[in-house]
Amino acid sequence: MKFEDYRIADGIKTSISKLGYKKPTDIQFKSIPAILKGEDVLAIAQTGTGKTAAFAIPILHRLQERKVLGRPNAVRCLVMTPTHELALQVDNVFRTLGKHTRVTTYCIHGGVGQDPQKEKLEDGVDILIVTPGRMFDLVSQGALDLSRVETLVLDEADHMLDLGFIKDIRDVMRHLPTRRQTLFFSATINEEIKDIAYSLVRSQAIRIQISPKDPVAKNIEHAVAYIEMDDKRFFLEGMINNHPDAKTLVFVRTKVRAERVKKAMERVKLITDTIHSGREHADRERTMNSFRSGALKILIATDVSARGIDIPNVEYVINYDLPETAAQYVHRVGRTGRGTNKGQAYSFCSKEEKEVLAEIEENLGKPITRLKVTKAEYANTVANTLEPEIDKKYDWQALIDEHQVEEEKRKKKKKKKRK
Numbered sequence: 001m002k003f004e005d006y007r008i009a010d011g012i013k014t015s016i017s018k019l020g021y022k023k024p025t026d027i028q029f030k031s032i033p034a035i036l037k038g039e040d041v042l043a044i045a046q047t048g049t050g051k052t053a054a055f056a057i058p059i060l061h062r063l064q065e066r067k068v069l070g071r072p073n074a075v076r077c078l079v080m081t082p083t084h085e086l087a088l089q090v091d092n093v094f095r096t097l098g099k100h101t102r103v104t105t106y107c108i109h110g111g112v113g114q115d116p117q118k119e120k121l122e123d124g125v126d127i128l129i130v131t132p133g134r135m136f137d138l139v140s141q142g143a144l145d146l147s148r149v150e151t152l153v154l155d156e157a158d159h160m161l162d163l164g165f166i167k168d169i170r171d172v173m174r175h176l177p178t179r180r181q182t183l184f185f186s187a188t189i190n191e192e193i194k195d196i197a198y199s200l201v202r203s204q205a206i207r208i209q210i211s212p213k214d215p216v217a218k219n220i221e222h223a224v225a226y227i228e229m230d231d232k233r234f235f236l237e238g239m240i241n242n243h244p245d246a247k248t249l250v251f252v253r254t255k256v257r258a259e260r261v262k263k264a265m266e267r268v269k270l271i272t273d274t275i276h277s278g279r280e281h282a283d284r285e286r287t288m289n290s291f292r293s294g295a296l297k298i299l300i301a302t303d304v305s306a307r308g309i310d311i312p313n314v315e316y317v318i319n320y321d322l323p324e325t326a327a328q329y330v331h332r333v334g335r336t337g338r339g340t341n342k343g344q345a346y347s348f349c350s351k352e353e354k355e356v357l358a359e360i361e362e363n364l365g366k367p368i369t370r371l372k373v374t375k376a377e378y379a380n381t382v383a384n385t386l387e388p389e390i391d392k393k394y395d396w397q398a399l400i401d402e403h404q405v406e407e408e409k410r411k412k413k414k415k416k417k418r419k
């Protein structure tokens, strides 16, 4: 099936073809017809599958078809997203796809002044993309009327729950009409998510699950290497130097770590920048734009700030620190290999992180490929750093032996399990 064959407005088809999309992705193929018919949808789809366009295309079409001219628009579609970055990205997809329609789109999030937002809402918009906090502020002040919402979208619902927005989601329901279309998108599924999903969608909702067996998309190669905490910076330095022009997204555990890694890279003359909750919203946006455009090649990020964001052409994702959960792992590596591109992701696992690694693999349902770093390669990577005053006397042999013993144990355990 091609996009040309869909019964959607010509203006939307023009935008789709300008974007270079030829045929729908899996999630689009499965959800567009249902959403066009006005059905509720409950979709489990990992990031990078094209899920934003999967809801944006049919929503734009429906709103365009039934647009009443000359009347101020109330909000007709509300899209809730967990973070600023994702909200802006979703807004961008709606704008790009809706460029040749009369449907209006607006995005509100915290971290910026409220007055321009209130003015814009007074004029009326068709599609409103929000982060929960600011939306509630505006609703409680009476500046935002949600009583005429026809379609509600919850994007990355699992992440919204992680961030503690569950109460906000329930609260917003009180302001929405009960007769509405609800589209619920989540990258992962568990009992809690099922509960909330079923409480929001109608019982005959269409259920769609994309690649449930392997949560990491097929076009992403991902592997893990054993690297000690104090050596991680040398390996990052080495990787950057080996691929100086590659767009690389580096994940760390905390904002403090992000700044430290940036400093470590500065010492070896590598330019990087950070994105995390400790930075001003405007700075974050500037950094993101620079990374998007390719002016900045290396971005060091924490989970919260970078989750869900779509950056074109990220070639490498590096888990400088392992994430705490398999869901986070899936989200992180999903920053590369977007759409039809291929991507690579590497994780650095230190002694302290081996337990977390085992848990992640358990939840992924399969082991992650081990990247073999030979003793000589390990020693060379550390020895080749440009970092001044580095103590290069290290007991490599002991370190490598220890890794090998661990690996043997792991293999034996796996064999035993298979039997």
Ligand code: AMP
Pocket: 020, 021, 022, 023, 024, 025, 028, 046, 047, 048, 049, 050, 051, 052, 053, 310, 312, 338, 339, 340
């Ligand atoms: P998403 O999962 O919505 O974040 O989308 C991931 C990426 O896939 C984005 O960069 C989209 O531009 C791209 N994409 C979405 N739909 C298609 C399509 N039908 N063909 C090719 N790329 C697509």
